[in-house]
Amino acid sequence: MGYIIVQRFIQRTNKHSHLILGPLAYHRIPFSTTLSNLVFAMEEVGVLIVGAGPAGLATAACLTQFSIPYVIVERESCSASLWRNRAYDRLKLHLAKEFCELPHMSYPADAPTYIPKTLFVKYLDDYIERFNIQPKYLTSVDSSTYDNDKKCWSIVAHDMAGCTAINFIAKFLVVASGENSAENIPVIPGLQSFPGEAMHSSRYKSGKSFSGKSVLVIGSGNSGMEIAYDLATHGANTSIVIRSPIHVMTKALIRLGMTLAHRVPLNLVDNLLVAAAKFVFGDLSRHGITMPKVGPMILKSKTGRSAVIDVGTVGLIKQRIIQVSILSDMI
């Protein structure tokens, strides 16, 4: 079914000169490589951490607090590569700073509630320095197996610079390889012959270079909706595809919901958020945006799907500056 939808979708949208493929399509990174011709080295460690994104760095800092030795490996040449290399310019943390702090180090007192990308990267750099975290960069983990008899992990990684394979023997393995760190464009019939430019949202930086062009954004999660806003405000003729029902919330509502969730049952928090969102945004169904049956907090906890935090996109949709395409219309 997805195949047919996508095929028709491409046929119906060939008026667009650009396609931005949003997070319809993230997937966890498989560990795989060809290990023949590599020189093997062996290294014993207490804890091996895979990935120097925020989660890996936080784990490293916590282990340091307890003087537990560890090694942290990162396949790219820098830490937090998602934030440094694969995030658009206007990005701020979607959640308020009190929910996005790493352990044992607060943001500076004058930091804004919603931390911009550059400040978040600076915070991570300070964090690395404070806890003296020294990732082994350009080291990619390929496989791991647990030896039940020896009660340890055998992890094979390769050093991308030196063509050396390293076999880590570790008592504990922490996989912090992220869920948003790899781009994944699904097979879309017709995409190869699409005459315009097509890119994944992780390569999108700014709408500056799209002014006056027609762009279709595929995917209406947080990235897709914010990129559509960025494009439209830079003068691109913007459309967005909405496939499924979504909760649209304000930042303040999500902040309230996350604060209440510590004390109040989630279904009550959801009732409050849904009522407030209806009050703030009105009925969005005539603009092609419908709400899921399950409330935003329960949906997140059960499926991992986040509510969309509006950055102004809804206003532009209401003014028809951004056009909404609904997949079911295209079948």
Ligand SMILES: Cc1cc2nc3c(=O)[nH]c(=O)nc-3n(C[C@H](O)[C@H](O)[C@H](O)COP(=O)(O)OP(=O)(O)OC[C@H]3O[C@@H](n4cnc5c(N)ncnc54)[C@H](O)[C@@H]3O)c2cc1C
């Ligand atoms: C546009 C956008 C906005 C977001 N906004 C927020 C927000 O406001 N608040 C929030 O909390 N979260 C937000 N997120 C979620 C974001 O994923 C997290 O903030 C955070 O980056 C997750 O950290 P992580 O360390 O788990 O994963 P990542 O940041 O993805 O880091 C994983 C690291 O592991 C490395 N790696 C992967 N596989 C291997 C391997 N085989 N060997 C070695 N290294 C490997 C990767 O290169 C990467 O550096 C946002 C995400 C996006 C895309």
